[in-house]
Amino acid sequence: MSTPAEWIVKQPQGLLVKPASAYIDPMQPVEHAIITHGHADHARAGHKHVYATPETLAIMATRYGQDHARFIRPIPYRKTVDIGESTLTFYPAGHILGSAQAAITHANKTVVFAGDYKRTPDPTCEPFEPVDCDVFVTEATFGLPVFKHPDIRHEMKKLLSSLSLFPERCHLVGVYALGKCQRVLLALRDAGYEKPVFLHGALSKLCDLYIDYGFNFGELIAVSDVADLRTLAGEIVLAPPSALADRWSRKLPNVLTCMASGWMQIRARSKQRRAELPLIISDHADWPELLRTLQDVNAPEVWVTHGREDALLHQARKMGFKAQALSLVGYEEDDSS
Amino acid sequence: MKAFCELLDRLYFTSSTNAKSLLLQDYLRTTADPERGWALAIVAGTLETKLFTRSQLKDLMAERVDPELFAISYDYVGEMSETIAHMWPDSPQKAESGLPSLTELLDEFSSRSKSDKAEYLAGLLEHMTASQRWALLKIGTGGLRIGMSTRLVKRTLAEYGNVSIEQIEGVWHGLKAPYTELFDWLEGHTDKPDVSDRVVFHPLMLSHPIEQGELQSIVPDEWQAEWKYDGIRTQLVSRSTGKALFSRTGDDISHSFPDLLQDIEINAVIDGELMVYRNGKFGSFNELQQRLNKKKPSKKLQQTYPVAIVAYDALSIDGEDLTSLSLVERQSRLFSMLAQQKHGQIIPSPSIDFDDMDELAKLRQQASDDSNGNIEGLMLKRRASTYIPGRPKGNWYKWKRDAKVIDTVMMYAQRGHGKRSSYYSDYTFGLWDGNQLLPVGKAYSGFSDEELKKLDRWVRNHAVGRFGPVREVEKALVVELAFDSVHYSKRHKSGVAMRFPRVHRIRWDKPAAEADQLDTLKKMIL
Ligand SMILES: [Zn+2]
Ligand SMILES: [Zn+2]
Numbered sequence: 001m002s003t004p005a006e007w008i009v010k011q012p013q014g015l016l017v018k019p020a021s022a023y024i025d026p027m028q029p030v031e032h033a034i035i036t037h038g039h040a041d042h043a044r045a046g047h048k049h050v051y052a053t054p055e056t057l058a059i060m061a062t063r064y065g066q067d068h069a070r071f072i073r074p075i076p077y078r079k080t081v082d083i084g085e086s087t088l089t090f091y092p093a094g095h096i097l098g099s100a101q102a103a104i105t106h107a108n109k110t111v112v113f114a115g116d117y118k119r120t121p122d123p124t125c126e127p128f129e130p131v132d133c134d135v136f137v138t139e140a141t142f143g144l145p146v147f148k149h150p151d152i153r154h155e156m157k158k159l160l161s162s163l164s165l166f167p168e169r170c171h172l173v174g175v176y177a178l179g180k181c182q183r184v185l186l187a188l189r190d191a192g193y194e195k196p197v198f199l200h201g202a203l204s205k206l207c208d209l210y211i212d213y214g215f216n217f218g219e220l221i222a223v224s225d226v227a228d229l230r231t232l233a234g235e236i237v238l239a240p241p242s243a244l245a246d247r248w249s250r251k252l253p254n255v256l257t258c259m260a261s262g263w264m265q266i267r268a269r270s271k272q273r274r275a276e277l278p279l280i281i282s283d284h285a286d287w288p289e290l291l292r293t294l295q296d297v298n299a300p301e302v303w304v305t306h307g308r309e310d311a312l313l314h315q316a317r318k319m320g321f322k323a324q325a326l327s328l329v330g331y332e333e334d335d336s337s
Numbered sequence: 338m339k340a341f342c343e344l345l346d347r348l349y350f351t352s353s354t355n356a357k358s359l360l361l362q363d364y365l366r367t368t369a370d371p372e373r374g375w376a377l378a379i380v381a382g383t384l385e386t387k388l389f390t391r392s393q394l395k396d397l398m399a400e401r402v403d404p405e406l407f408a409i410s411y412d413y414v415g416e417m418s419e420t421i422a423h424m425w426p427d428s429p430q431k432a433e434s435g436l437p438s439l440t441e442l443l444d445e446f447s448s449r450s451k452s453d454k455a456e457y458l459a460g461l462l463e464h465m466t467a468s469q470r471w472a473l474l475k476i477g478t479g480g481l482r483i484g485m486s487t488r489l490v491k492r493t494l495a496e497y498g499n500v501s502i503e504q505i506e507g508v509w510h511g512l513k514a515p516y517t518e519l520f521d522w523l524e525g526h527t528d529k530p531d532v533s534d535r536v537v538f539h540p541l542m543l544s545h546p547i548e549q550g551e552l553q554s555i556v557p558d559e560w561q562a563e564w565k566y567d568g569i570r571t572q573l574v575s576r577s578t579g580k581a582l583f584s585r586t587g588d589d590i591s592h593s594f595p596d597l598l599q600d601i602e603i604n605a606v607i608d609g610e611l612m613v614y615r616n617g618k619f620g621s622f623n624e625l626q627q628r629l630n631k632k633k634p635s636k637k638l639q640q641t642y643p644v645a646i647v648a649y650d651a652l653s654i655d656g657e658d659l660t661s662l663s664l665v666e667r668q669s670r671l672f673s674m675l676a677q678q679k680h681g682q683i684i685p686s687p688s689i690d691f692d693d694m695d696e697l698a699k700l701r702q703q704a705s706d707d708s709n710g711n712i713e714g715l716m717l718k719r720r721a722s723t724y725i726p727g728r729p730k731g732n733w734y735k736w737k738r739d740a741k742v743i744d745t746v747m748m749y750a751q752r753g754h755g756k757r758s759s760y761y762s763d764y765t766f767g768l769w770d771g772n773q774l775l776p777v778g779k780a781y782s783g784f785s786d787e788e789l790k791k792l793d794r795w796v797r798n799h800a801v802g803r804f805g806p807v808r809e810v811e812k813a814l815v816v817e818l819a820f821d822s823v824h825y826s827k828r829h830k831s832g833v834a835m836r837f838p839r840v841h842r843i844r845w846d847k848p849a850a851e852a853d854q855l856d857t858l859k860k861m862i863l
Contacts, residue, residue, distance in 0.1 A: 145402070146410045146423035148467065162347075165363065166356065256356075265467075267349070267419055268802035268809070276350050311409045318403075 004111045004135045004301075010326060015113070015137075015305075019085035019106040022051065024113050034088065036115025037099035038063070038178055051075060051083065053090050055098025055213070059178065062209050077126065093117040094128035095283050096179030097210065103131050111135040112297070118282065119289040120149065123190075124182050124215065128293070136299035137326070140307030141284040142262055149262055149286040152183070155279040156191040159258060162277050163234070170232045170252045174241040174259040174273070177203050179283050181238055182210045184260055185217040187281075188236070196221045198232060200239035200248070229253060245274065262286070287311075294319060338439045340368065341376050342465075342472040348380070348483040354772070357485060358493040365497055365520075374515025375439040379476055380483070381490040384514060388446040388477035393455050394421060397462075401426055415800045415808070418480065421462075422470035428463045435464060440515070446477075480798075482811055486850050487586070498523025506726060510537040510587055536579040538572060538587035539606055539652050540726035544733035546853075547717060548860055551734065552694070561664070561688035561720055562700060565735055566647050567622045567713040568612040569629070569846055573646055573683070575603050582611075586848055593631045596639045597646070600680040606652040607671070607683065608724075612711070614645035614684070619711040622842065629846065648675060649686040649716075652724055660724035667724065688718075704738045714738040741822070741861055742841050744852045746774055747814045750796040751807050753781065760789055761796040761808065766816060766838075768831065768855040774812055775831035775855055783819070783840035792843070815844035815852045823861050831855055833862070 007018045014026035022032035029046035036042055036052075038059030043052070045064035050057065054074040061068065075081055077100065080089040090100035095116040102113040112133040119128050142149075163171055175181040181203050188197065196219040199207065204222055211217065223229075223237060233253045243249055244257055259275035262282025270278035285293060294302060294316055302316045302323040309325040316323035344364045351357050361380065365373050378384040394417070398407060402424050414420045437445065445457055458477070462470050475481040491509060495502040500523065511532025512519050521527040547555075570585040580598050581591045591598055594611075613620025613628070620642065628634060628642050651671040652660050659667045672685045691697045697715070704712045714737035722732040745766035753762035763781050767774035784792065795814060802809035819841035826834035833855070 144410050144413055145406050146414055146420060148423060148427070150466075165360070169356075265423070266414060267471075268415065270350060272802060274352070276352055276356075278350060308409075308413065311406050314403075314405055314409070 002107050002109070004106075004109050007106055008111060010328070015326070015328065017086065017104055017106075017111075020083040020088065020104065022049075022083055024102060025115065032083070033069075034083075034102050034104075034113075035060070036093065036102055036113065037095055039096070039116065042115065045069070049073065051081075051088060053077065053098045053100050056100070057098075058209060059098060059206070062205055091129045091131050092126035094119060094122060094125060097125050097182070097213065099125060101129075101131060103133060109134045111137060112299070113137045114139065114293075116141070116284055117293070118285045119293060120152070120282075122183055122283070123186050124179065124210070130293070130296040133297065133299045135301045135303060136294070136297045137303045137305055138290065138293065138312075139284065140290065140304045140309050140312045142282065142286050143290060143304070143308040143310075143312035145287045145311060147262065147265060147282075147286045148288060149265065149282045150280055152187045152281055153191065155260070155281050156187050156193075158277065159188075159236075159279060160191060160193060162256065162258075163236070166256055167234045169254045169256040170235060170237060171277070172237045172239060172244065172249055172252060172255045172257055173279070174244045174257070174261075174275070175203070175238050176261075176283075177240050178206050180260055180281065182207060182215065182217070183283070184238065184279075184281065185220075186215070189216075189218050193236070194218065195235065198223050198226065198235055198237040200237070200243050202240050202243070203238055223252075241273070291315060291319070294321060338442055338473075339436050339469070340364065341372075341379075341439055342469040344376070345380075345472045345475070345481070345483060346468050348485060352484070354489055354492075357489065358496060361485070361490075361493050362497045370517050370520060371440055371515030372438050374517060374520065375443060377490070377494075377516055378514035379439075379481065380485050381487060382481075384443075385479075386447070387479045388443075389454055389458055391417060391478055393451075393458070394474065394478070397455060397459050398424070415803050418471055418474035418478065421474060422467045425462050425467075425470055436461070436469070442473075482813065486848070488850070494519070494523065503726075504529065506540050508532050510539065511535045534576065534578060536574050536576055536581050538574070538581075538583040538589075540587070541570065541572065541585055541608065542650075542724050542726055542733060543728040544716065544735045545728065545730065546857060547734035547736045552736075554731075555694070555697070555717055555734075557691055557693065559720055560717055562691055562697060563649055563686055563688055563716040563718065564704065564712045565714040565716045565737070566610040566612055566619070566686070567711055568610040568625055568647070571609060571611040571646060572652075573601070573605070573607040573609070573648075575601050575605055575607075577604060584846055586846075590629075593628060593634055594644060595634070597644050597682055600682060603654075603674065603678060603683075604656060605654045605671075605674065607646065607648045608650035608652060609646040609648040609683070609686065611644055612647055613642045614682075615643055621711065645682045645684055647686045648683050650724065663721045663723065664718055665720045689715075701736055701738060712738075742817050742819045743768070743858055743861075744815050744817050744844065744847065745777060746812050746849045746852045747796075747810055747816055748774055748776055748812060749804075749807050749809055750792075750800075760793040762789055762793070764792075764816070764840075766818060767812075768853055768858055769850075770831070770855040776829060777831045777833060777855065777858060778818070778820075778829075778835045778838045780816075780818055780838045780840050784843065788840075788843060813849050815847040815849055816840055817842040817844055823858055825862065833858055 009016050013028045013030055014023045016023050022034050023030045024034050025036055025042040026033050032049045033047035034051045038056045043060050045068040047069045049071045050069040051073045057072050057074050077090050080087050086104050086106040089103045093099040093101045093115050104111050110133040112131050116139055117128050175184050198221050230253050257275055258277040259273045260279040260281040263269040264278030264280045302321045304325045305328045313323045347360050348357055398421055411420045491502055491505045495505050508530050518530040522529050572583045574581050581589055582594055584590050613624040624642050651667050654670055675685050701715050704714050717734040719732050747764050748767045749765040750761040751763040765776050765779050767776045796810055799811040800808040801811055818838045820835040820838040822836045
């Protein structure tokens, strides 16, 4: 067992690292799971052993309860540990709080599973760190040249200028509960927005966790604590995307629907979401970032896990890398939660 | 044009018409002449010239990006302008402040040669953001669809100037970009512009489909019947200053019918139906279609399908406004004028007298039995009715012939099977329920191979989204479906289903907003 292609195999549960007897972000409960980050499609409950960063474990405990796994193994960034016949080191992935690339070394070869990642600066997490390796395993969620995500400050300006143009409308912003929500809150404060921000109930637990980690979001108020909802006219309300179109949002006054996601770049997608104000904010690498990362990491071999592989494979080969698609199924198109 | 690009983006995504109106008013208030006038023309769709072509764009793109990456991206995005907007290589420095004004932009494109245009276009795209590029490409290829109907634009202007929408209607077609006269009036600097001697379109009076209950109100003394001809509604404006032919929406279609216009020597505004007319006989709607949308019709085409106007109303004759006279009065003036014309290209459509409802029903039956399809039913008009633009209640009714038909809007398209598998040939159609469309049925048949190719091309050029094999299309094409009956159904969100719906006629000329309401279909349930 010398080449990585021999000791890393695709199984129905996910990618199995044979010398570690562990799966990376498995879709079903397994004995040993290495979890790159806390998004629900990567971090599932019910594994026996979980290896993850302390922040990721805290997120999982917040979501699933302390007993989501029998044994947990917190491993901070850049600390190397032995797992079976291999070693594991986590490096920051720049995706969300605690998100990690898993670098696994066996038989003198290192494979880096980048998980979900981005290169754009994000104050809620440590920046992505390129790691020397023989095989770089990348996502391709936004793996098309049409995806070039703008600066978040530009998108916040869009939101705030809409608020001044429509001061009587409640600006309801769809955000994923983990990562996007907190990043948007910090960006709003950074843009000088000082009024309280109102939160859908499903967002509060994770915001509290971030606050425990020392993040300051300014004043947050739960929508359920607001006695007269009409007072939310002209305010910013954050809610998970699923709440944008359901009964809950109908009780808000004169709603202007905003949606924060990398997909909002495609007009048809925004229309599908009925977003009147699409905010293009992504926690995944866009096309230029994907290419830059292939160059920075400069691994001779590139594997693409999930997303829009065709274009990225074509481009990676043009750039001189050996590239193949793993076509993993089961990961969401975006961070659904 | 930076502010205008931002406006277009906001209008595109905003669904509420009130909010759209506010956005546009805000822009008009904060933008100077003539810039805002050109912007208004683009939003209202009155700027007819295309700045560049899609093939010019494709050439520019081919020089810059990997064709394989472009193909993959285009397939994903499903829309050319947006794909190019995102894929155009970003230049290292953005010179956003250096974007030209709309006025400069239009000027540059109209004064440059073809190859110069391409170079200028490339230079612009170079320095734009993706959404600015999208706006420019949409403006330039004439494919901008931001959900601003002409009606909504007029409403916005009325609100902006605190005048009535009727006043806007009255001058709108007499004015041209950059509309400085209009803004001067709306902002109180001058009086309302006088457009009475301009060769302009006058908004039409439209009819309602008649319902069973309303038939009883049709009494012979007060009402008259006319044949409802199966052509296209047209307005002839002929004055000493010039002549023009307009479509029902006010598009100038004169260039397609030079043969009709050249011999007309009257001073009048006439409302009628444009028909193919050969040796004293009317041609079919299909024949008429050969003549539509032809920029420069060949001599041969003009001779094969000569046209005439079946005239049933006059808005003015010899400079006199007739719109406040009764229908009987207007028609008598019209017909006596027509009796004196030298050329027979304007044919009077006289009223048909009837003594009772039985007789009227027989007339309609006659229209239904008429197999050559020049007549699609009856028009019932109140004799005393004045000419009121829009769709006033209780004045004009249409009573279509038997085969039930309804004007729907295409919503989705899917590739067919077998030999049609390379064409989008299976369509889902919807009807208006308030301001949203609800699907009411699918149709796969009723069109010729020629029409299929045209429909397929239309779908590909107007696709906005993709759900697996299904393409969602812009809600812009009206298709008249024929069907045997309609009943309640729980399977559709609309609550109704048609039996044997088939494409009866593709209404390339009709705006989607004028397609039928869901209620109209529901009322056909027996
Ligand atoms: Zn994720
Ligand atoms: Zn993911």
